[in-house]
Amino acid sequence: MAAGGSAGERGRRAREQALELARRSREAYRLAGRWEAAAEAERAVAATLVGLTAVGWRLLVDRRWPGTRAANIDMILVGPAGVFVIDVKRWHDRPVVDGGRLAAGGVPRDEEIRKLLAMTRTAEEEVAALGLSPVALVPVMAFAGHRIDTRVGRVRLLGHPDLVHALIAEPRRLTPALVGVVSAHLAEAFPAYEPAELKEGGTGGPGPAADDGAALFETEEVEKAALESLLHAPIERWMTFLHPDQVAIARRDWNGPARISGPAGTGKTVVGLHRAAHLAGRGRDRVLYVTFVNNLPRVQRRLFERMAGVFADRVEFSSLHGWATGFLADRGVELPLNAARADDAFSRAWMTIGRDSALAEIDPMPGYWREEIDHVIKGRGLTSLEEYRTVARHGRRTALQPVHREAAWLLYEEYELLREERGVGDFNDVLLAALAELKERPADPPYSAVIVDEVQDLTLVGVKLLHALAGDGPNGLLLIGDGQQAVYPGGFRLADAGIAIKGRGAVLRTNYRNASAILEAAMDLVSGDPFDDLDGPSPNGRRAVDLTYHEGRVVRVDAADEEEHDRRLVEAIRALADEEPDGSSPWAGAVVLCPSRREIGRYDRLLTRAGIPVLRLEGYDGRPVDAVKLGTYRRAKGLEFKYVFLPHHDAALADAADADAAARERAELARRQLFVAMTRARDLLWLGSTRANTPR
Numbered sequence: 110m111a112a113g114g115s116a117g118e119r120g121r122r123a124r125e126q127a128l129e130l131a132r133r134s135r136e137a138y139r140l141a142g143r144w145e146a147a148a149e150a151e152r153a154v155a156a157t158l159v160g161l162t163a164v165g166w167r168l169l170v171d172r173r174w175p176g177t178r179a180a181n182i183d184m185i186l187v188g189p190a191g192v193f194v195i196d197v198k199r200w201h202d203r204p205v206v207d208g209g210r211l212a213a214g215g216v217p218r219d220e221e222i223r224k225l226l227a228m229t230r231t232a233e234e235e236v237a238a239l240g241l242s243p244v245a246l247v248p249v250m251a252f253a254g255h256r257i258d259t260r261v262g263r264v265r266l267l268g269h270p271d272l273v274h275a276l277i278a279e280p281r282r283l284t285p286a287l288v289g290v291v292s293a294h295l296a297e298a299f300p301a302y303e304p305a306e307l308k309e310g311g312t313g314g315p316g317p318a319a320d321d322g323a324a325l326f327e328t329e330e331v332e333k334a335a336l337e338s339l340l341h342a343p344i345e346r347w348m349t350f351l352h353p354d355q356v357a358i359a360r361r362d363w364n365g366p367a368r369i370s371g372p373a374g375t376g377k378t379v380v381g382l383h384r385a386a387h388l389a390g391r392g393r394d395r396v397l398y399v400t401f402v403n404n405l406p407r408v409q410r411r412l413f414e415r416m417a418g419v420f421a422d423r424v425e426f427s428s429l430h431g432w433a434t435g436f437l438a439d440r441g442v443e444l445p446l447n448a449a450r451a452d453d454a455f456s457r458a459w460m461t462i463g464r465d466s467a468l469a470e471i472d473p474m475p476g477y478w479r480e481e482i483d484h485v486i487k488g489r490g491l492t493s494l495e496e497y498r499t500v501a502r503h504g505r506r507t508a509l510q511p512v513h514r515e516a517a518w519l520l521y522e523e524y525e526l527l528r529e530e531r532g533v534g535d536f537n538d539v540l541l542a543a544l545a546e547l548k549e550r551p552a553d554p555p556y557s558a559v560i561v562d563e564v565q566d567l568t569l570v571g572v573k574l575l576h577a578l579a580g581d582g583p584n585g586l587l588l589i590g591d592g593q594q595a596v597y598p599g600g601f602r603l604a605d606a607g608i609a610i611k612g613r614g615a616v617l618r619t620n621y622r623n624a625s626a627i628l629e630a631a632m633d634l635v636s637g638d639p640f641d642d643l644d645g646p647s648p649n650g651r652r653a654v655d656l657t658y659h660e661g662r663v664v665r666v667d668a669a670d671e672e673e674h675d676r677r678l679v680e681a682i683r684a685l686a687d688e689e690p691d692g693s694s695p696w697a698g699a700v701v702l703c704p705s706r707r708e709i710g711r712y713d714r715l716l717t718r719a720g721i722p723v724l725r726l727e728g729y730d731g732r733p734v735d736a737v738k739l740g741t742y743r744r745a746k747g748l749e750f751k752y753v754f755l756p757h758h759d760a761a762l763a764d765a766a767d768a769d770a771a772a773r774e775r776a777e778l779a780r781r782q783l784f785v786a787m788t789r790a791r792d793l794l795w796l797g798s799t800r801a802n803t804p805r
């Protein structure tokens with residue numbers, strides 16, 4: 110039948126059109142109602158927040174979302190606690206969060222979360238140019254007519270009445286000047302739709318809000334809350350503001366394994382932590398942040414909690430061995446790690462096979478050969494003498510003839526025999542077992558990213574293990590480190606681990622930690638030493654570093670004897686009380702570092718007798734403690750202190766000019782370890798010595 114053919118048909122079509130019109134009209138009416146209600150809700154929320162502008166916050170209302178055609182951002186609030194990207198909701202049904210998902214009236218609302226996160230990312234991109242880290246931006250969904258205070262991932266869900274208190278209780282991140290700079294920048298990047306609209310309603314201007322008394326927050330109350338927030342320890346500036354280049358690295362997309370390098374104190378760890386927060390905010394899976402030193406994960410976890418607490422449960426901080434041990438335990442793999450009994454097995458092997466072999470020609474001390482086994486033979490996962498004969502021993506300066514390699518291999522086999530007889534494993538066995546297990550059955554659930562800090566001290570097997578865990582996917586594996594700070598011998602190349610970085614690298618060059626005199630003294634020490642980095646050798650120990658100006662000094666003490674040396678150490682530590690402003694603990698920023706564990710007990714007793722409280726680095730978690738910290742150079746890796754005391758700092762630095770290759774290698778390693786200890790100091794580096802007066 111032709112269209113419009115009969116009166117009946119025309120009537121039916123007219124009815125249909127009328128119905129369609131009615132349906133559309135109802136829809137339009139419903140939509141209009143919703144928009145009006147939403148605008149009403151926005152006005153009410155704005156009225157609440159505008160009170161904050163009296164205490165230094167800035168409120169931007171109804172802004173365009175660049176890159177979209179019609180979408181808007183309800184509000185951007187900038188204040189001492191950071192930047193809040195606010196989406197206002199007026200839902201009839203109560204918002205409910207279950208299993209990390211948002212719903213209302215039984216309908217999933219994940220899409221709303223996704224949209225708010227996308228808006229926040231646009232704002233992140235905008236302020237990254239200023240150097241503001243993503244950790245300072247918080248997406249907020251504000252619910253008119255409901256009470257709620259919870260989170261979905263990084264999104265904060267707050268009821269209208271809970272807003273101000275919650276925001277003001279956040280730790281302070283921005284100074285007033287920065288609030289001005291950031292909000293001006295955002296105001297330009299996100300232009301207003303209709304700036305006058307809210308003013309007409311009497312609730313959106315920068316001045317004090319007018320009517321809507323119920324929604325209004327009393328200014329005094331806001332001030333009181335602001336004062337309360339002052340009681341929170343202020344967060345260090347770097348936790349929010351980095352150099353824009355650092356923010357760019359933290360947010361960069363890499364389509365495979367990547368690496369961050371740079372000399373001591375250039376912010377590698379800081380960038381690593383911000384990157385962990387960035388990745389945790391993007392994915393659903395956890396991020397693993399690994400380092401070699403045992404106590405560093407504790408310190409880093411604490412820093413991270415203060416910096417980006419909202420992601421704290423999505424980033425796992427662990428030492429490599431701690432992770433591998435836990436992983437094996439979860440898999441039910443028994444590995445009787447017993448370092449002391451493994452050491453004992455090595456001593457026996459040395460006595461029976463090593464001591465009188467060709468090895469003694471190179472180095473008569475067992476330590477060198479233990480390191481050869483730990484870092485070169487087992488550390489690289491070598492399984493045959495054939496492999497060992499040809500392997501390049503990067504970082505070990507002493508050339509071995511075939512006869513030495515054979516002797517070292519025999520020593521290794523004897524050690525393995527005795528260790529197995531005792532039924533114990535060493536640290537390398539843990540990593541080897543974890544790697545084998547991981548290859549057998551991949552980790553479940555996998556991490557979205559693995560960030561490895563201080564990678565220069567990992568063995569090849571350690572790096573292979575983490576590579577196996579992270580894979581080659583985008584943003585999966587990030588290696589952070591600096592070969593100049595290697596405190597263990599026997600490096601390797603990334604190619605040995607099957608990791609291709611191919612242009613996915615970033616180098617940091619500005620030292621933010623050390624006063625120039627301190628960095629100068631440390632650089633002088635290693636300037637003549639080539640060092641090995643993961644992608645190749647670096648012939649020159651003196652590297653180009655930009656300094657940020659800050660005052661500090663190096664104090665050298667040449668004592669006549671041991672007694673004078675120790676007396677002057679105690680005096681110098683006591684004198685710290687004069688450096689600190691009233692009320693601050695003089696000890697909290699101080700550390701005494703020794704080359705090895707042997708000296709630790711002695712300094713513990715010395716300081717304790719002098720009435721100076723001591724905390725061993727093993728028990729330090731980064732929290733300010735009213736005690737001088739005490740530990741080895743190796744334990745201090747990755748940390749920093751205001752005042753660093755290095756008693757007998759030059760005791761291990763032999764005059765190696767004419768010595769044999771092994772002694773030169775030892776001296777070089779000792780210099781590198783001392784370099785690491787020296788570069789821990791921000792403001793004061795105390796170098797004690799008795800060598801000038803000790804007959805050699």
Ligand SMILES: Nc1ncnc2c1ncn2[C@@H]1O[C@H](COP(=O)(O)OP(=O)(O)OP(=O)(O)O)[C@@H](O)[C@H]1O
Nearest residue numbers: 347351352372373374375376377378379621622747
């Ligand atoms: N952009 C910045 N502005 C101010 N301070 C910064 C900045 N970046 C880093 N810092 C500070 O510099 C110091 C060194 O940073 P970090 O420990 O991350 O360096 P690193 O390269 O990992 O050092 P190392 O290799 O010696 O362990 C820290 O106190 C950190 O807060």
